[in-house]
Amino acid sequence: MSELRFERVSLQYGSLRAVDAVDLTVPAGQVVGLVGESGSGKSSLAAAAVGLVPPTAGRILLDGTDVQRLRRRDRGLQMVFQDPYSSLDPRMSIGGSIAEAMPRGVDKRAEVARLLELVNLDPGRAASLPARLSGGQRQRVALARALAGQPKVLIADEITSALDVSVQGAVLNLVRDLQRRLGLSMLFISHNLAVVRYVSDRIAVMRAGTIVEEGPAGQVLADPQHGYTRELLAAAPSRHTSLWEDAS
Amino acid sequence: MRALRTPVGLAAGLLLVLLALLAVFAPLLWGSRADAIDTDALQQGASAQHLLGTDALGRDIFYRVLVATRLTLGLALVATFVGVTAGLVLGSLPSVLPRWAGRLVTSAVNIAVAFPGLLLALFFAVIFGTGTVGAVLAIAFAITPSFARLTQTLTASVSGRDFIAAARVCGVGRFRLLVRHVLPNIAEPLVINATLAAGSALTAFAGLSFLGIGVQAPSYDWGRLLGEGLNRIYVSPAPALGPAVAVVLAGLAFNLFGEAAASAASHRQVVRQRSKPLHESTVEERDGEGVLTVRNLRVSFPGAAGWITPVRGVSFTVGQGEMIGVVGESGSGKSLTALAVSRLVEDPGVVTADRLEFAGKPVTETSPRELGTSLAMVFQDPMTTFNPTRRIGRQLAEVSEVHHGMSRKAAFERVVDRLRAVRIPSAAKRARQYPHEFSGGMRQRAMIAMGLMGEPRLVIADEPTTALDVTVQREVLRLLARVREERSAAVLLISHDITVVAQTCDRVLVMYAGRIVEELPTAELFTSARHPYTTALLAAVPDLETDRDAPLAVIPGRPPEPAEIGAGCPFAPRCPVADERCRNEEPELTEVEDGHRVACWRLVEGLPGLDDAMPDEKCRDGELRAGRVS
Numbered sequence: 001m002s003e004l005r006f007e008r009v010s011l012q013y014g015s016l017r018a019v020d021a022v023d024l025t026v027p028a029g030q031v032v033g034l035v036g037e038s039g040s041g042k043s044s045l046a047a048a049a050v051g052l053v054p055p056t057a058g059r060i061l062l063d064g065t066d067v068q069r070l071r072r073r074d075r076g077l078q079m080v081f082q083d084p085y086s087s088l089d090p091r092m093s094i095g096g097s098i099a100e101a102m103p104r105g106v107d108k109r110a111e112v113a114r115l116l117e118l119v120n121l122d123p124g125r126a127a128s129l130p131a132r133l134s135g136g137q138r139q140r141v142a143l144a145r146a147l148a149g150q151p152k153v154l155i156a157d158e159i160t161s162a163l164d165v166s167v168q169g170a171v172l173n174l175v176r177d178l179q180r181r182l183g184l185s186m187l188f189i190s191h192n193l194a195v196v197r198y199v200s201d202r203i204a205v206m207r208a209g210t211i212v213e214e215g216p217a218g219q220v221l222a223d224p225q226h227g228y229t230r231e232l233l234a235a236a237p238s239r240h241t242s243l244w245e246d247a248s
Numbered sequence: 249m250r251a252l253r254t255p256v257g258l259a260a261g262l263l264l265v266l267l268a269l270l271a272v273f274a275p276l277l278w279g280s281r282a283d284a285i286d287t288d289a290l291q292q293g294a295s296a297q298h299l300l301g302t303d304a305l306g307r308d309i310f311y312r313v314l315v316a317t318r319l320t321l322g323l324a325l326v327a328t329f330v331g332v333t334a335g336l337v338l339g340s341l342p343s344v345l346p347r348w349a350g351r352l353v354t355s356a357v358n359i360a361v362a363f364p365g366l367l368l369a370l371f372f373a374v375i376f377g378t379g380t381v382g383a384v385l386a387i388a389f390a391i392t393p394s395f396a397r398l399t400q401t402l403t404a405s406v407s408g409r410d411f412i413a414a415a416r417v418c419g420v421g422r423f424r425l426l427v428r429h430v431l432p433n434i435a436e437p438l439v440i441n442a443t444l445a446a447g448s449a450l451t452a453f454a455g456l457s458f459l460g461i462g463v464q465a466p467s468y469d470w471g472r473l474l475g476e477g478l479n480r481i482y483v484s485p486a487p488a489l490g491p492a493v494a495v496v497l498a499g500l501a502f503n504l505f506g507e508a509a510a511s512a513a514s515h516r517q518v519v520r521q522r523s524k525p526l527h528e529s530t531v532e533e534r535d536g537e538g539v540l541t542v543r544n545l546r547v548s549f550p551g552a553a554g555w556i557t558p559v560r561g562v563s564f565t566v567g568q569g570e571m572i573g574v575v576g577e578s579g580s581g582k583s584l585t586a587l588a589v590s591r592l593v594e595d596p597g598v599v600t601a602d603r604l605e606f607a608g609k610p611v612t613e614t615s616p617r618e619l620g621t622s623l624a625m626v627f628q629d630p631m632t633t634f635n636p637t638r639r640i641g642r643q644l645a646e647v648s649e650v651h652h653g654m655s656r657k658a659a660f661e662r663v664v665d666r667l668r669a670v671r672i673p674s675a676a677k678r679a680r681q682y683p684h685e686f687s688g689g690m691r692q693r694a695m696i697a698m699g700l701m702g703e704p705r706l707v708i709a710d711e712p713t714t715a716l717d718v719t720v721q722r723e724v725l726r727l728l729a730r731v732r733e734e735r736s737a738a739v740l741l742i743s744h745d746i747t748v749v750a751q752t753c754d755r756v757l758v759m760y761a762g763r764i765v766e767e768l769p770t771a772e773l774f775t776s777a778r779h780p781y782t783t784a785l786l787a788a789v790p791d792l793e794t795d796r797d798a799p800l801a802v803i804p805g806r807p808p809e810p811a812e813i814g815a816g817c818p819f820a821p822r823c824p825v826a827d828e829r830c831r832n833e834e835p836e837l838t839e840v841e842d843g844h845r846v847a848c849w850r851l852v853e854g855l856p857g858l859d860d861a862m863p864d865e866k867c868r869d870g871e872l873r874a875g876r877v878s
Contacts, residue, residue: 037717037720038688038717047413050417051416052416052417071419075419077417078418079414081413081414082410083410086410086411087410087411087414088414089411089415089428089429089433090411091429091432092429092432097411100415100418100420101418134806142414145414148418149417164744164806164807165577165744165745165785165788165789166785166802166807167806168788168789169788169801169803170800170802172790172800173799173802176799191717191718193718193792194791194794195790197794197796198794198800217796221792232718232719235719235722236718236792237718237747237750237751237791238747238751238792238793239747239750239774239791243722243725243726243729243752
């Protein structure tokens with residue numbers, strides 16, 4: 001189990017400050033849900049954590065070590081992307097994609113079979129190309145690939161928003177189940193508050209590059225402190241509230 | 249090879265095979281004859297003995313042309329190979345090198361691209377000296393820049409995809425990234441362009457030889473033969489025309505084959521069926537007229553193995569001022585239904601219906617102007633529905649100028665008025681702005697304002713809030729509800745989110761696999777939905793009251809592709825209560841109560857979740873089973 005900590009992390013693209021001095025901790029073995037509107041900087045934060053973009057300022061620490069100092073393969077940070085239709089190489093077999101992420105010295109064939117089994121896919125399909133799989137199955141492959149890197153921390157960036165609603169549930173159950181069984185720490189990013197609520201132990205609310213509220217899930221949802229959190233809760237479509245009701 | 253399926257591709261392919269055979273066998277068969285000097289027949293014209301005449305040493309030009317195929321094609325291919333390889337290396341270097349070095353390579357390529365190819369070739373020919381090697385290198389280097397640029401562009405387009413980012417996160421190195429992930433995904437266009445490049449290399453080479461800076465005597469290729477023959481073209485044209493025809497044919501064969509391959513790659517499906525799709529009329533007449541009456545609507549597309557019908561007999565009525573929600577997953581046919589209603593299904597799609605009437609008139613007879621002013625469409629992504637280079641106000645005003653014949657000024661006033669109606673602050677100023685200056689929610693409001701430029705009797709909103717955040721989503725939904733109230737326009741709201749529909753609409757149509765499986769008043773959705781798909785969907789979507797300690801209810805498997813739908817109920821493979829009849833016979837939509845229609849053999853009572861029927865363990869088997877059923 002490992003802890004991921006963002007320390008005053010900022011990200012600047014040209015004149016746009018996507019992330020502004022964010023402090024956020026993903027405690028060991030827990031799931032932190034990160035909600036916010038599109039453009040609030042959620043995905044930028046994720047990209048910085050896995051090293052796709054270097055932070056302009058601040059540090060990202062994994063168990064106290066700056067992730068920038070670790071080699072990518074040894075970092076123990078893996079990510080599952082939003083769109084399973086673009087996150088798998090269409091010309092590479094799913095087994096190949098999964099094996100690629102493994103550390104050296106692992107029996108790749110056996111490990112691919114084990115991981116496919118773990119995400120409830122038939123190991124016999126390791127040689128198939130992604131085109132033969134449905135969206136939900138692809139997202140499971142993406143999950144298996146992330147697990148192949150033997151991560152201590154998993155980052156899930158809007159992993160269900162490209163999926164059909166009838167398939168979303170199965171992926172969420174799987175993610176929750178795996179996280180508990182493997183004791184992973186996880187940063188779960190989504191714009192859907194109901195989904196975040198379902199998987200997270202803690203919830204952080206992001207707006208315009210800053211975290212406006214963070215706390216245990218139950219507390220944030222039951223007693224939101226920040227106005228924006230209240231607004232989000234009120235606007236989340238629910239079967240029992242009408243369109244015109246307002247929390248405020 | 250798909251390219252061979254078109255007549256042009258087939259002809260070009262055959263020609264290439266013929267050329268290859270000639271290149272291999274002609275020198276063996278006729279090599280001695282082509283070199284045989286006959287001092288009795290110098291510089292003859294075409295005759296039965298010498299089809300294309302003879303040259304200054306009395307050698308038969310017809311055989312010389314045939315024998316020259318090998319050298320001509322060989323040199324062209326070598327030049328292409330060298331040029332393409334160099335281009336590939338230069339083009340992919342920037343993605344492997346450190347950033348500054350990559351930039352240097354890119355700018356060098358950019359400069360080289362600016363020179364015309366043949367000019368470069370002449371330039372190199374001077375440097376390398378006249379002769380075969382010089383000409384090959386010259387042409388190769390003339391091909392290189394454009395190929396490098398092509399590789400760069402393609403690489404850049406693939407590099408932005410998520411699977412590259414995913415591989416980087418996994419620690420895959422730059423070189424392996426290039427070889428295993430980038431190159432295989434850009435191979436197709438590269439191969440096609442290499443074929444085209446071979447064609448132009450061939451003609452360019454002939455040009456150089458013709459000018460005397462290519463192949464030198466005693467070797468000969470078509471260009472050289474052409475050059476020799478041209479001196480006496482007025483006396484006997486055949487010796488010049490023979491090699492000229494060969495050059496043209498070979499060049500055409502390469503280029504046409506490349507073109508055919510390119511178009512085969514871009515249109516993967518060759519449309520063959522010309523017969524109309526089967527149209528079965530099965531629907532009973534229901535009384536009650538509405539703004540929109542749809543009976544047995546079917547939308548078909550030609551597929552590789554016959555017609556594919558993603559919308560299979562949809563019937564519903566939208567009443568005056570009614571707000572109807574259509575719920576379904578991707579592939580359920582909900583968006584196509586909307587497009588068919590507004591006559592936006594494009595060729596080769598075929599729309600048929602027993603009745604498809606808007607405001608009492610068949611849609612096919614409604615003029616585009618009437619449709620344009622009384623039916624408004626709002627699409628999912630407002631960024632792509634506005635022209636980014638024109639001001640919002642101008643784009644909205646166009647509606648009134650075209651459909652109502654308003655003056656520019658009057659139209660603009662109307663724009664400002666309508667933008668105000670959708671609560672866009674400082675509307676007059678906003679109307680002069682460009683789409684990129686609007687936020688997503690603002691753009692969606694502007695889109696709705698565009699629909700309001702006429703007096704719409706029906707607004708069709710296809711996933712209008714999917715790209716938006718919850719807070720903005722609520723604003724847009726409220727706006728639609730207000731439009732309905734204030735203008736008594738009917739609204740057809742299409743969404744994958746059942747909670748969104750539940751909050752806003754009067755009635756819900758649930759679509760699955762191209763059909764409506766349940767229609768019921770929204771008020772009864774959570775209490776008396778009876779189709780197993782509807783109830784499963786309601787249970788599977790988490791909301792803010794979902795039990796966090798229990799696993800989410802899941803629907804095993806996935807929705808079927810339109811081509812996979814068989815005889816039975818399309819939901820049967822995923823349905824917990826399906827029996828033999830469900831698998832063999834598709835149920836019709838039948839009325840169970842007033843205003844409540846269900847298409848199911850085994851009506852579900854109340855609202856059972858699927859938790860008990862489908863424990864988590866079973867979900868994998870379910871998925872595999874669904875995958876096989878087709």
